[in-house]
Amino acid sequence: MSAALTIAQRDFRGFLGTPVGWIAACILFLVSGLLFTIVTGQLLLKGESVDPVAEIMGSLIGFLNYINIFVVPIFTMRVMSEELAQGTFRLQAGAPISSGEIVAGKFLGIMFYFSIIGLLLLIYPVYVSVFAEPDYKVMSLGFLGLILNIAAIVSIGLFVASLTQNAVISYLGSVFFVILFLFSAYIKGMPEWYQRSVNILELGNELSRGILKTSSVAIYLAIVATFLFLSRLVVETKRWRV
Amino acid sequence: MIEVKDLMKLYGERKVLHGLNFSVGVGRVCGFLGPNGAGKSTTMDILAGLLGPSDGTAKLCGLDVVTQTREVKEIVGYLPDNPPLYKEMTVVEFVKYVAKLRGVPANQRKSAVDRALADCAVTDVANRLVGNLSKGYRQRVALCAALVHQPKILILDEPTEGLDPNQILLIRGLIRKLAKERTVILSSHILSEVQATCDDVIIINQGQIVAQASLADAGTSKPSVIFSFADRTDAALSWFKEKTFVSKVELFNEKPDSVVVNFKDDFYGDAKKANMVQVNSQLVQQGFGLTSVYEHRTGLESLFFDAIKNQSPAVRGQA
Numbered sequence: 001m002s003a004a005l006t007i008a009q010r011d012f013r014g015f016l017g018t019p020v021g022w023i024a025a026c027i028l029f030l031v032s033g034l035l036f037t038i039v040t041g042q043l044l045l046k047g048e049s050v051d052p053v054a055e056i057m058g059s060l061i062g063f064l065n066y067i068n069i070f071v072v073p074i075f076t077m078r079v080m081s082e083e084l085a086q087g088t089f090r091l092q093a094g095a096p097i098s099s100g101e102i103v104a105g106k107f108l109g110i111m112f113y114f115s116i117i118g119l120l121l122l123i124y125p126v127y128v129s130v131f132a133e134p135d136y137k138v139m140s141l142g143f144l145g146l147i148l149n150i151a152a153i154v155s156i157g158l159f160v161a162s163l164t165q166n167a168v169i170s171y172l173g174s175v176f177f178v179i180l181f182l183f184s185a186y187i188k189g190m191p192e193w194y195q196r197s198v199n200i201l202e203l204g205n206e207l208s209r210g211i212l213k214t215s216s217v218a219i220y221l222a223i224v225a226t227f228l229f230l231s232r233l234v235v236e237t238k239r240w241r242v
Numbered sequence: 243m244i245e246v247k248d249l250m251k252l253y254g255e256r257k258v259l260h261g262l263n264f265s266v267g268v269g270r271v272c273g274f275l276g277p278n279g280a281g282k283s284t285t286m287d288i289l290a291g292l293l294g295p296s297d298g299t300a301k302l303c304g305l306d307v308v309t310q311t312r313e314v315k316e317i318v319g320y321l322p323d324n325p326p327l328y329k330e331m332t333v334v335e336f337v338k339y340v341a342k343l344r345g346v347p348a349n350q351r352k353s354a355v356d357r358a359l360a361d362c363a364v365t366d367v368a369n370r371l372v373g374n375l376s377k378g379y380r381q382r383v384a385l386c387a388a389l390v391h392q393p394k395i396l397i398l399d400e401p402t403e404g405l406d407p408n409q410i411l412l413i414r415g416l417i418r419k420l421a422k423e424r425t426v427i428l429s430s431h432i433l434s435e436v437q438a439t440c441d442d443v444i445i446i447n448q449g450q451i452v453a454q455a456s457l458a459d460a461g462t463s464k465p466s467v468i469f470s471f472a473d474r475t476d477a478a479l480s481w482f483k484e485k486t487f488v489s490k491v492e493l494f495n496e497k498p499d500s501v502v503v504n505f506k507d508d509f510y511g512d513a514k515k516a517n518m519v520q521v522n523s524q525l526v527q528q529g530f531g532l533t534s535v536y537e538h539r540t541g542l543e544s545l546f547f548d549a550i551k552n553q554s555p556a557v558r559g560q561a
Contacts, residue, residue, distance in 0.1 A: 006342045010328070017330035087324040091387070093292050095343045096315040240294045 003097040007105025011079050012112045020078060021113060024071050028064065028117055035063050036124050053134035054210065057125060061142045061208045064121075065149045065201055072150060073174035075113065076157030079106045080231075081170035084162075099236040103162075103228055107154055114150045118143060138210035145207030148220040152200050153178055155227035162234040197222075243268045243425045244289070244395065248298035251284050251449075258284050260449045261298060266442065271421045273436035273457075274429035275546060276446040282429040283323055285446070286399045289427065290320035302395055316345070319393030323400045323429075325384030329373030333364055333383050336372055337390055344391040354390055362386035362416060378409030382416070389420065396420060398428040402435060414439050437542050445549045453549035457542065465537040467518075470500040472531030481528060487517070502538065 015021030039059045049055055083089040092102045125139050157174040164170050184190065185199040196202075200223065203216045244266040251259040258281050266272040274282050287293035289300055291311045300307045305314045328336055337355050346354050359365045362382045367375060372383060381401065389396060401417065402410045417426060417439050430436050436443050437457065445453040471478050475493070479501050482491040487509045494500040509517050518535075525532045 010339050014330060087322060088326040088328060090322050091326045094290055094315060094320050096312045
């Protein structure tokens with residue numbers, strides 16, 4: 001497991017050592033800042049709300065969940081496809097560690113980065129709590145939903161990225177795959193459990209409204225586990241293909 | 243130390259290795275020589291545990307690369323042809339990261355990193371970003387990362403590719419130094435490279451071993467001698483033809499005023515120096531206008547071209 005942490009630590013530093021990490025952070029902060037201003041402004045115009053804080057944070061996190069579909073694959077592309085293309089992947093593949101540890105390390109590295117971003121985004125709830133009495137439970141569930149959503153996209157992205165060395169295909173493929181994954185919920189005739197399971201945006205919205213179900217967390221964990229397992233499989237079989 | 247038996251690799255339908263058989267002894271530097279696309283890198287990848295063979299076995303220190311991959315990776319240091327480097331890290335950060343990844347215990351890590359940096363002569367750039375270094379330095383940093391965990395076997399895939407002559411000399415010296423304590427396999431398509439650094443040579447072409455020899459047998463201990471003359475080259479040629487200690491003499495095709503002479507086996511050995519002195523003084527006495535004498539080591543070159551031309555597996559000398 002220490003090998004996974006070593007990889008995670010390096011990847012995290014790698015994000016900050018190159019423009020990628022900073023640009024992604026800029027995008028996320030800019031979008032969330034703008035959104036916060038807009039939603040707060042609208043709320044002021046409306047003049048009344050049952051729980052203004054939940055409303056603000058709900059729309060903020062809901063929107064971030066969308067944006068992440070386009071931001072997260074940049075990171076999975078970097079740690080997998082780019083490393084495969086540049087040959088740095090061989091450093092890990094040549095070390096006496098398992099494929100599982102490599103995949104886990106890459107997953108944790110990206111999650112570490114987004115956890116820091118998530119922590120910094122707490123500035124909004126803190127700011128809000130100065131002026132109003134928020135429902136902390138709703139708010140923390142919203143953040144939990146944000147992190148779980150990111151985890152799901154990271155695992156799907158890692159799987160797609162492990163299939164290709166081409167950065168563009170990796171990025172577009174991941175975005176496309178996540179969208180396909182989401183929209184497969186609307187295919188007619190799909191069983192209800194499936195429709196509920198793949199619509200991670202809806203699950204995230206549920207959480208940000210303060211509805212915590214064991215099943216929704218379990219669904220997230222199942223998605224993450226499935227795709228990390230598939231990525232591990234792809235990495236492992238690389239030895240036997242080309 | 244390294245035992246390879248019937249090693250085969252298929253990429254889809256295409257067979258890139260057709261059953262390689264070779265072994266490398268402890269403390270030897272073995273050169274893997276072959277034209278581009280001969281299967282050198284594939285073999286190296288298999289030995290380093292990065293690629294699985296389609297058939298056959300490869301054992302390093304008795305450990306099988308297929309069933310004991312992890313153990314094999316622990317004792318192997320591998321420098322691929324495209325050196326894996328993180329450009330945004332400093333040299334020392336990078337080497338430390340590889341040491342950690344390779345499982346060097348925390349209390350020995352600093353000394354291991356320092357030693358590797360010193361061995362590869364990159365201590366002076368330790369705090370610079372890898373991305374800002376010259377190609378020669380990058381190659382040395384990659385080599386440094388390959389040996390930070392003190393591997394018993396070092397596998398180097400074209401270690402001097404794309405370097406300037408000065409840097410090539412540096413890397414060669416480094417390889418010779420490193421070889422004192424470990425077994426080294428290096429691949430190259432440059433003849434002089436192998437000649438300068440290796441004890442044994444394996445020539446591979448189109449996925450087959452076409453020749454295997456220790457460099458001493460590959461003709462290097464019995465060089466041809468090239469004599470150049472001011473004017474009477476033809477007279478010198480016929481003079482050599484009459485001598486019993488000469489096995490072959492002909493005009494040198496690169497320089498018309500010179501002759502290439504191969505001596506018989508008993509000419510070499512302990513008496514070689516005295517014999518040469520005698521030949522030279524006789525040439526001067528004959529008044530052929532001798533201008534220069536030098537040894538020409540064609541052994542490896544001819545071995546290589548013969549092997550590639552014939553393409554039939556042949557084992558010459560002993561490995």
